[in-house]
Amino acid sequence: MQNPLRNLPSVNDLMDRPALRDMLDTVSRSVVVSGVRSFLDNLRQDIRTAAVDFKPPTPGELAERIAEWISREETPKLRPVVNGTGVLLHTGLGRAPLAEEAIAAMGEIARGYATLEVDAVTGERSQRIGAVESLLCELTGAEAAAVVNNNAAATMLTLTALAHGREVIVSRGQLIEIGGSYRLPEVMTTAGAQLREVGATNKTRIDDYRNALCQETAALLRVHPSNYVVVGFASQPTLEELVSLGRSRRIPVIDDIGSGALIDLSRYGLHDEPIARDSISQGADLVLFSGDKLLGGPQCGVIVGRKEWVDKLVRHPLMRAIRVDKTTLAALGATLEMYRDAGKTAQRVPLLMLLDTPLENLKHRAERLAPQIAATSGVASAVAVETSACLGGGSLPTQQIPSWAIAVRPQSMSVDQLAASLRNGLPSLFGRVHKDQLLIDLKAVFPYQDMQIAAAFETLGGKPKASTAASGELLASTGESAMEPSTGDAPSPDAAPPAEDTAE
Numbered sequence: 409m410q411n412p413l414r415n416l417p418s419v420n421d422l423m424d425r426p427a428l429r430d431m432l433d434t435v436s437r438s439v440v441v442s443g444v445r446s447f448l449d450n451l452r453q454d455i456r457t458a459a460v461d462f463k464p465p466t467p468g469e470l471a472e473r474i475a476e477w478i479s480r481e482e483t484p485k486l487r488p489v490v491n492g493t494g495v496l497l498h499t500g501l502g503r504a505p506l507a508e509e510a511i512a513a514m515g516e517i518a519r520g521y522a523t524l525e526v527d528a529v530t531g532e533r534s535q536r537i538g539a540v541e542s543l544l545c546e547l548t549g550a551e552a553a554a555v556v557n558n559n560a561a562a563t564m565l566t567l568t569a570l571a572h573g574r575e576v577i578v579s580r581g582q583l584i585e586i587g588g589s590y591r592l593p594e595v596m597t598t599a600g601a602q603l604r605e606v607g608a609t610n611k612t613r614i615d616d617y618r619n620a621l622c623q624e625t626a627a628l629l630r631v632h633p634s635n636y637v638v639v640g641f642a643s644q645p646t647l648e649e650l651v652s653l654g655r656s657r658r659i660p661v662i663d664d665i666g667s668g669a670l671i672d673l674s675r676y677g678l679h680d681e682p683i684a685r686d687s688i689s690q691g692a693d694l695v696l697f698s699g700d701k702l703l704g705g706p707q708c709g710v711i712v713g714r715k716e717w718v719d720k721l722v723r724h725p726l727m728r729a730i731r732v733d734k735t736t737l738a739a740l741g742a743t744l745e746m747y748r749d750a751g752k753t754a755q756r757v758p759l760l761m762l763l764d765t766p767l768e769n770l771k772h773r774a775e776r777l778a779p780q781i782a783a784t785s786g787v788a789s790a791v792a793v794e795t796s797a798c799l800g801g802g803s804l805p806t807q808q809i810p811s812w813a814i815a816v817r818p819q820s821m822s823v824d825q826l827a828a829s830l831r832n833g834l835p836s837l838f839g840r841v842h843k844d845q846l847l848i849d850l851k852a853v854f855p856y857q858d859m860q861i862a863a864a865f866e867t868l869g870g871k872p873k874a875s876t877a878a879s880g881e882l883l884a885s886t887g888e889s890a891m892e893p894s895t896g897d898a899p900s901p902d903a904a905p906p907a908e909d910t911a912e
């Protein structure tokens with residue numbers, strides 16, 4: 409048999425074919441040439457290792473395949489997503505969407521220079537936090553504030569600055585893992601602090617803390633178990649009890665409240681989520697929370713509390729390594745501004761807008777989209793169904809949020825293939841697989857995105873998607889791997905919400 413490797417056209421030959429020549433209008437020649445080379449390399453590899461006979465395509469066909477592959481490779485890896493997973497604070501999808509005001513503030517500050525560490529009145533050097541500190545203090549009742557890269561960084565900084573080489577007392581019921589490599593005992597070790605566990609998984613009493621106090625005690629740490637609940641025969645001391653114990657020995661009480669609601673969210677059906685202001689008023693010395701969870705702002709970690717302790721953190725050398733940039737501060741400042749006006753908050757903070765969308769509205773939209781989706785060629789059936797969404801992002805693990813979804817059954821491909829094609833489509837649409845159906849949950853979808861959902865299904869049926877058509881025709885490791893983006897150590901984004909990214 410002839411060696412099929414010899415029959416492959418040359419790079420120059422391929423570059424002359426219309427499919428690749430036309431690409432040069434939008435993609436630079438060097439990118440196209442190197443794309444052709446990698447594709448051919450991969451193809452040669454496949455031919456050498458393949459057990460089956462390889463039927464060579466014509467050079468024109470091959471050029472078309474390569475052009476398709478290059479355009480897919482050239483699509484930015486970081487791109488917008490329509491979130492049909494029903495997980496509102498999906499860590500894998502970037503948690504809270506930002507408000508228009510926050511986006512505008514970021515843009516304005518990003519474009520040029522800013523008064524980041526300069527006081528405009530005196531012209532003197534100032535603290536970076538100045539931009540948002542007074543807002544944070546006003547909204548939480550704290551004396552002082554600091555902002556760092558995220559809440560993990562806030563915890564690390566706090567433990568390092570206050571407890572390095574000493575002990576921190578934590579209840580055994582609060583030794584959390586919040587996904588990936590973040591586990592409290594290991595964070596403690598990294599910070600150089602000694603974890604002093606007290607109590608039991610379900611019950612810890614204030615006396616357990618008292619009995620563990622010693623010369624070496626640097627802090628009492630309370631952690632909100634955001635992604636699990638201990639129910640039944642269970643109790644923890646109140647924050648006030650911890651505070652009064654800490655005060656009696658001049659030991660700071662650190663309260664990691666996690667998702668960081670600034671206001672009571674029970675009107676949105678979310679109960680029992682700790683509120684930063686409450687922790688401060690109950691006397692916590694330092695309160696830590698994320699900026700991109702329930703607050704609905706940019707990724708950051710907020711620290712509020714007593715000036716004496718905040719100053720200690722801000723002066724620590726680690727602070728420099730985890731500080732935030734001017735655009736984060738701008739977005740956080742603009743988001744916090746909206747919390748000053750209760751009327752504005754619900755209408756301007758996107759996360760709260762999504763939470764506030766009436767169920768009836770979701771139902772109508774699902775019923776309107778279902779027939780449009782059902783009419784597309786890749787789909788066997790699509791119906792509006794009632795379902796439950798959830799917050800995710802490590803908040804309120806047991807609270808299900810009523811929602812509506814479109815349940816889709818594919819025509820010929822598997823439901824996983826359908827999910828993968830939609831994820832890789834334009835726009836990129838993420839749903840969740842449930843019992844052989846793909847659910848597109850509308851709880852985390854903005855009304856203006858409904859059209860994009862319909863469009864995602866239309867382009868899916870329009871031409872055969874690479875993910876389903878390519879396999880088998882060209883033995884192509886060439887790009888197929890790109891169709892199944894690795895989820896790293898995160899669970900599949902298509903999993904049902906409660907089992908899913910809620911962990912983080």
Ligand SMILES: *Cc1c(COP(=O)(O)O)cnc(C)c1O
Nearest residue numbers: 558559560632634666667698802
């Ligand atoms: C989410 C969370 C963290 C980590 O916050 P990031 O902003 O993701 O770093 C820490 N502690 C608790 C209790 C959390 O819920």
